[in-house]
Amino acid sequence: MSSETRPARGATRDDVAKLAGVSSAVVSYVVNNGPRPVADATRVKVLDAIDKLGYRPNAAARSLITGRSDLVGLIVPDVRNPYFAALAQAVEVEARAEGVNLVLAQSLAGQLLPLVESLSGHLVAGVITAAVPEPEAIATLSRNRITMVRLSLVPPDVDATSILPDYYAGARDAVKHLIEVHGHKRIALVAGSDTPDRPAVVIDSRQRGWEDAMNSAGLPTDAVVRVNWSSAGGWKAAGLLLSDHPDCTAVFTMSDQQAIGMIAGLTGAGRRIPDDVAITSFDGSPEAEFTIPPLTTSSVPMKAMAKAAVEQLLKGRTETRLFEPGLIVRRSCGCH
Amino acid sequence: MSSETRPARGATRDDVAKLAGVSSAVVSYVVNNGPRPVADATRVKVLDAIDKLGYRPNAAARSLITGRSDLVGLIVPDVRNPYFAALAQAVEVEARAEGVNLVLAQSLAGQLLPLVESLSGHLVAGVITAAVPEPEAIATLSRNRITMVRLSLVPPDVDATSILPDYYAGARDAVKHLIEVHGHKRIALVAGSDTPDRPAVVIDSRQRGWEDAMNSAGLPTDAVVRVNWSSAGGWKAAGLLLSDHPDCTAVFTMSDQQAIGMIAGLTGAGRRIPDDVAITSFDGSPEAEFTIPPLTTSSVPMKAMAKAAVEQLLKGRTETRLFEPGLIVRRSCGCH
DNA sequence: CTGAAAGCGCTTACAG
DNA sequence: CTGAAAGCGCTTACAG
Known part of the structure; x- marks a missing residue:
C-alpha cells in the first residue's frame, strides 16, 4: 500500500x-x-x-478499538491557490483546537476517488472538501459512513452539508457599490471556470448576484468574460475585456486571484485603475491589500466558516449554513 | 485527547x-x-x-502491528504564506506518489512541541519541517525514533538532515546581476526576520551572498533593512529604504512576498521600478509574474526539493543536500 | 502454495 | 475505586 x-x-x-x-x-x-x-x-x-x-x-491501537481516529481529511484543488491556502490554514487551526489532525489531499484537477479511498482506510472522522467530488467518491464515503462537509463549494448538492459564503449577497452588494456609489453603467463580469472553453455546468451564485444588481438598476448584462480562477486567468480576462467589451468602465471579478492578474493586464495595456476601469473583487485575501491600487473586495469570513465546518463534522450535524461576506473598500473601486 | x-x-x-x-x-x-x-x-x-x-x-490495525504508518507530518509556520503553500503543495504531491498521507501542522509562531507530540502518537513515518523546532521537540522526535527532515530551513543545525536551496549562490548571483548587467553601485538588502526588532540569531546565507557579491565588486554593505517575511514587511521596508538609504538605486529582497510589498510601497511613494529603484528577489513564486512590473527572482526548485525530502524520510538517509536556484529575469531588475 | 495462531497497544464491559 | 480479560483488524513467523 x-x-x-x-x-x-x-x-x-x-x-x-x-x-x-x-x-x-x-x-x-x-x-x-x-x-x-x-x-x-x-x-x-x-x-x-x-x-x-x-x-x-498509540493512536493506532486506540483507533482500532474505537473505530475512529482523530484524523480529518481536507481536500482542496491546490494549496498554492491563496484562497485554498487561507481555507486550509483556517481549517487546520480549528481542527487542532478540537484535537484533530488534518490530512491534506490535493485533487490537482484529478479525481477525488483515490484520495477518498486512501483517507477511508484511516478511519478519518470525516472529510472536508473544497473540491468537487465525483459520485464514486461520494459513494465510497457513504459506504464507509464517513461524514463529508463541503466548504465554500459552489453549488452545494442537494442534501449535502455545506458551509459557504453568501456568494449571491456578496456579489450583489459589491456590484451595487459600483453602481450606486460610483455611478458605473457598463460593468463586466469576470467569471471563474475550471473549463473556460465550455459553459459552466451550473451558474455560480456570484453571477446571479451581479446579474440581479445590474437588472435592478436597468443595466445590461451582456459583458461576461469567463476565465480560469487564477492570476493568469485574470490577465487573460484583461485582454478579452479590452477587445470584446471596450466600453466597460468597471469590472466585478469573482476571485482576488483573477483581479490581481486583471490589474496587471490592464496596467500593462496602459489603462489606469480605477480611472479608466474600476475593479471590485471577491475573497478578501491578504494580498489584495498590496495590489496597485489596493483592491476593493468582498471578504469571506473564513475563520468562522472553518470553525463551522469542523464542528459540523464532529457533531455530525448536516445543516447547510451561509456566511455573510463584508465589503472591504479600497482604492480599486474608486473610493478614497 | x-x-x-x-x-x-x-x-x-x-x-x-x-x-x-x-x-x-x-x-x-x-x-x-x-x-x-x-x-x-x-x-x-x-x-x-x-x-x-x-x-x-484498516490502517490502524496495520499500524498497530507494523509499528509504523503511511502518515508523514509536515510542519510549516503558516500555509497562507505563498512560499510555504508552494512547499506544502510540492510535498503533498511527492508524498502521495509514494503512497504517503500528509498531516499538516502549522506552528503559527507557536511552539512545535505539541504538534510533534500529537504526530508521534500516530506513528508517523517521519516529519518534514520548514519551521524551526525547539530542542524539546527535537528530543521528543528522537525519543520516538521519528526521522526529521528540514526542508528549506535556514540555517541547518549540524547533523540535521536538511534539504535546502543554495541560498548563498542564488543570492550572490542575483546581486551580481544587478552589479554587472545593470551597473548598480548602491544595492540595499531587505533581510527577513521573524523578530525584526532583534538581530537575527544566525546570518541567513542570502545575506552572505549579497555581502560577498558587493565586496567582490568593492561596493559598500551598509544598507540593510530587516523586516518580516511578508508583504507587509516589504511595504514597511520600502519606507525604511527611502528614509534611511535614499541613495540606493537597487534592492535585493530575500523573499518574493517582501518584494511584492516593497513594489507596492515604492510605487505608492511615487518611485518608478526599475528606473528609480531596481528590484531582484528570491523564491520564484508564481505571483512574481503578476507584479507591476514583473519581478526578477531566483527560482527555488521546489519540486525536486520536496521529492528529495520525502525520499530522505522514507529511505532513512541523513545527508544534507543543496539545490541550485535559477534566476528568472523579468522587468523589475531593468531587463527587457 | 495455504492456514492456524500469536500478538501489536489499546478500551471497556464486567466483576469485585 | 480497581483489575482481569476479551477483542478491535491486521501481519507474520511457523508448520504443513
Whole structure:
C-alpha cells in the first residue's frame, strides 16, 4: 500500500501501569478522564509515570478499538491557490483546537476517488472538501459512513452539508457599490471556470448576484468574460475585456486571484485603475491589500466558516449554513 | 485527547476471506503482495471478493502491528504564506506518489512541541519541517525514533538532515546581476526576520551572498533593512529604504512576498521600478509574474526539493543536500 | 502454495 | 475505586 520507514516504539500503557503500580485499565481511565473514576492519589502516580516515561498513547491501537481516529481529511484543488491556502490554514487551526489532525489531499484537477479511498482506510472522522467530488467518491464515503462537509463549494448538492459564503449577497452588494456609489453603467463580469472553453455546468451564485444588481438598476448584462480562477486567468480576462467589451468602465471579478492578474493586464495595456476601469473583487485575501491600487473586495469570513465546518463534522450535524461576506473598500473601486 | 465522531466500519479481512473461501492470511498476502506467494487462481478469487465487498484494509490495525504508518507530518509556520503553500503543495504531491498521507501542522509562531507530540502518537513515518523546532521537540522526535527532515530551513543545525536551496549562490548571483548587467553601485538588502526588532540569531546565507557579491565588486554593505517575511514587511521596508538609504538605486529582497510589498510601497511613494529603484528577489513564486512590473527572482526548485525530502524520510538517509536556484529575469531588475 | 495462531497497544464491559 | 480479560483488524513467523 505504501512505502514506510522504521518502527517508532516508545513506552506502552503497560510500562506506565507497571511503573505506577496499577493496572493498565487505570492508566486508560486517567488518560481518557474516564469512563471510570480514579482516586486522586492514584491519578498522581499514573501522571508521574507517564511523565517519567514520556508516554504517548498509540493512536493506532486506540483507533482500532474505537473505530475512529482523530484524523480529518481536507481536500482542496491546490494549496498554492491563496484562497485554498487561507481555507486550509483556517481549517487546520480549528481542527487542532478540537484535537484533530488534518490530512491534506490535493485533487490537482484529478479525481477525488483515490484520495477518498486512501483517507477511508484511516478511519478519518470525516472529510472536508473544497473540491468537487465525483459520485464514486461520494459513494465510497457513504459506504464507509464517513461524514463529508463541503466548504465554500459552489453549488452545494442537494442534501449535502455545506458551509459557504453568501456568494449571491456578496456579489450583489459589491456590484451595487459600483453602481450606486460610483455611478458605473457598463460593468463586466469576470467569471471563474475550471473549463473556460465550455459553459459552466451550473451558474455560480456570484453571477446571479451581479446579474440581479445590474437588472435592478436597468443595466445590461451582456459583458461576461469567463476565465480560469487564477492570476493568469485574470490577465487573460484583461485582454478579452479590452477587445470584446471596450466600453466597460468597471469590472466585478469573482476571485482576488483573477483581479490581481486583471490589474496587471490592464496596467500593462496602459489603462489606469480605477480611472479608466474600476475593479471590485471577491475573497478578501491578504494580498489584495498590496495590489496597485489596493483592491476593493468582498471578504469571506473564513475563520468562522472553518470553525463551522469542523464542528459540523464532529457533531455530525448536516445543516447547510451561509456566511455573510463584508465589503472591504479600497482604492480599486474608486473610493478614497 | 480529542473530539471524534462516528465509527466507520466496513468489510474486514475476515469477511473477504470467508467470501473468497480462503484463510485470512492469504488475503494479507494478496493485499500486500507478500510475504508469501499466492496461486493466481486464489489471487483472483480474493481480488474479486475485495472488489465485491469494497474492502479497504484498516490502517490502524496495520499500524498497530507494523509499528509504523503511511502518515508523514509536515510542519510549516503558516500555509497562507505563498512560499510555504508552494512547499506544502510540492510535498503533498511527492508524498502521495509514494503512497504517503500528509498531516499538516502549522506552528503559527507557536511552539512545535505539541504538534510533534500529537504526530508521534500516530506513528508517523517521519516529519518534514520548514519551521524551526525547539530542542524539546527535537528530543521528543528522537525519543520516538521519528526521522526529521528540514526542508528549506535556514540555517541547518549540524547533523540535521536538511534539504535546502543554495541560498548563498542564488543570492550572490542575483546581486551580481544587478552589479554587472545593470551597473548598480548602491544595492540595499531587505533581510527577513521573524523578530525584526532583534538581530537575527544566525546570518541567513542570502545575506552572505549579497555581502560577498558587493565586496567582490568593492561596493559598500551598509544598507540593510530587516523586516518580516511578508508583504507587509516589504511595504514597511520600502519606507525604511527611502528614509534611511535614499541613495540606493537597487534592492535585493530575500523573499518574493517582501518584494511584492516593497513594489507596492515604492510605487505608492511615487518611485518608478526599475528606473528609480531596481528590484531582484528570491523564491520564484508564481505571483512574481503578476507584479507591476514583473519581478526578477531566483527560482527555488521546489519540486525536486520536496521529492528529495520525502525520499530522505522514507529511505532513512541523513545527508544534507543543496539545490541550485535559477534566476528568472523579468522587468523589475531593468531587463527587457 | 495455504492456514492456524500469536500478538501489536489499546478500551471497556464486567466483576469485585 | 480497581483489575482481569476479551477483542478491535491486521501481519507474520511457523508448520504443513
